[in-house]
Amino acid sequence: MTDKVILDVSHLKKYFELGRNQVLKAVDDVSFQVREGETLGLVGESGCGKTTCGRTCLGMYNKTDGMVRYNGKDIHALKGAELFAFKKEVQMIFQDPYASLNPRMTVSDIVAEGLDVHHMVKDKAQRAERIYELLNMVGLNKEHANRFIHEFSGGQRQRIGIARALAMEPKFLVLDEPISALDVSIQAQVVNMLIRLQKEMNLTYLFIAHDLSMVKHISERVGVMYLGSMVEITGSDELYSHPLHPYTQALLSAIPIPDPDIETKRETTRVRLQGEVPSPINPPPGCKFAGRCPYATDRCRQEAPGLKDMGGGHFVACFAVEG
C-alpha cells in the first residue's frame, strides 16, 4: 500500500429527480479518498446510498455535483480514448450473480467480452489461453469454459463475475456486496480469494457491504454511511474499538456475535435504535440521523455536521463528539 491517492471523491452529490418536486438525495455531499493498494469498505443499511456512491464513482451515473478524480482526472469529463482506457482500468463486481451474467452466453464469451472489445488478445488460441488462465485464477477450470450460467451455483457464478472483471487487468475494483447472496461457507471461499488476488495483482478495492464483520475483515479503512451522508470514516480497527458516531455505535452493537457468553454480556449494554431509516426523499435539514439519535439537540436538527478530523485519520460528522 502506498500513500498515492487513486480515487479522490470530494463533495459528491447524486440526486434523483422523481417529479412533482420530489428529490431523492441518494448521495449527499460525500467525500473520501482511496489509496493505491488498499481496501476501503463502505457500510450502511439498505437505502443509505452506498451502491449509488460506488456506481457514481465509476461514472455509471452522472453526478449532480461535486467531483470524482481518478488518478487526478475528473472522470465525469473524460471523453473518447481516455474514457475507453478508464473503463478498462476500473471494473465492478455486482451483488447478484444471477442477474449480472448473461444467461445466453457461455462462460468463455462472458469472460472474453472485454478482451474482444479492447483488442487485448491477438488470435483465438491466445484468447482461449487467457480465458483458461482467468478461470484458473478464480478457482474454476477449463471444463467450465463452454458451459452456460444456469449450470453453476451462486458461488461459482460470483467467481465468473470476478474473472470477467480481472480479464481487463484492472487497477481499481468496486465490489458491490459481492458476497451477500452467498452461503456462509462459500462467502469465506470468495473473500479469501479476493484477498489473495488483491495481493497478487496489487488491486485497489472499494468494498461495499452491509455486513460489518466482513467489511472489518477485508478493509484497511471503513466509511460508514447513513442516508446519503458519510458519518464516520477511519481505520477498521479504530472503528471497531473506538466508534465515535452514535450511529456507528448502534450499528456495531446490533451485529450478533456467534458466542452465547459475549451475547448475554452485550445484552445489557446494547445501544438500541428505535424506528427505521427515514425516506431519503426531501430529507429534513440538519443531521440525517437526528430523528433516531439518542443525543440529538436542536442544533442537530437545523445544521448539518461536517466531517471533523479527530486525528490519526479518524473523521466523524457529529456535533456531540468533542474534537
Added chain:
Amino acid sequence: MSELLLQVKDLAVSYHGYAGEVQSVRRVSFTVDRGETLAVVGESGCGKSVTAKTIMRLLQTPPAEIKEGSQILFDGEDVLRFDKKRLADYRGGEAAIIFQDALAALNPTMTVGNQICENLLHHSKMTKKEAMEKAVDLLRMVGIPQPERRVKQYPHEFSGGMRQRVMIAIAFACSPKLLIADEPTTALDVTIQAQIMDLIKQWQEKSGASVILITHDLGVVANIAKRIVVMYAGKIVERGDSRSIFYNPKHPYTNALLEAVPRLDLKNKQVLASIEGTPPDLINPPKGCPFSTRCKYCMEICCQEEPPVIPFEEGHEASCWLYCLEKPCEDAPFTWEGRSNDR
C-alpha cells in the same frame, strides 16, 4: 400435561422434479419442549425450510412427497394425519409460521387489518369490529406507530421491517403454542434485525410458547436458542444445547461453520477457514456421511457408510465416524476434548 410439545420422528421429504427425486429431508428427528426455543441452523438447501413447512403441512403434494414412516406429533396428535377441518384449526391457531420474505407472504390486495382479522375470525367467535380492535392492539404490540391508521393500509405501503412486524402480528394473533420463524430477519438490516429478535423473544417470555428458529446465521441464535440442531444435506449432523454447540462443537461441519464467519475480534485480512467445495446434490446424495465430500478429516469409511450418532454429554450428539475410532485422525487440527477457548 407433558413437557413435550412437538416430536418429529424420522421425517423424510422428497421432491419429484424432472431431473429425478430430490431428497430434501432424509430421516430427521427432533423434539421441542413447551416454552423452549430450538434453533435449526444450516445453509441453503439443507432442508431446514422444508422441515418447517412440513410441520405446518404447507407442502404441496405432489411435487413433494412425505415418505412413509414419517411422524410429526403435536401434543400427541399426528399432524400428518389431520383432516381438513383439524388442519384449519391447527394452522394459525395452535401453530403459526413467519416467513423470510414478508412481501411475498402477505396478500397484496388485502389491507393488513383484514389479513390479521382473517386469522382472528376463523379461530375465535369475535365480531368483525372486535377483531379489528384486536388487530390495532396487535399492531401496537409489535411496534407499529399509528396503528389505527396503518391497519387500513396495504402491504406495499410498509417498509421491509414493518411488513415483517405485520407477519408477526398475524402469527401472534391467536396465541399459538408453537411459532416457527423461518429466517425471519435474513432480508432485514442489522438494526431492524435486533428489533425483530427482541420482539419475538419478549413475546415468548410473556406467552410461554415454543419457538423454532430457522436460520443460517449462528450469530442470531447465540443468545436466544436453548438448544441447536445443525442440518446438512437433509440430515441432522449435530445437536446439543447452545453452549456445547458454540464452545465444544463435535462435528467437523459445525466447527467449520463457526470458523468461516469473520469475527470482530479477528485480525485484519486473516485467512478465513473456508469449507472447500459445495453442498452435495440431493438427487444423488453421497452414500456415506453427507459431509464427506468437503470434510478435511474424511476417511475411507466416511464415504461408504453412514456415521452412527455418537452421544456426548447431556443431549449433545453428533454423527461422525471420527469418534468411533480408537485413535482419531492424527492431523485433526482441533482437539476433540474441545475447541480452544482462546478465541
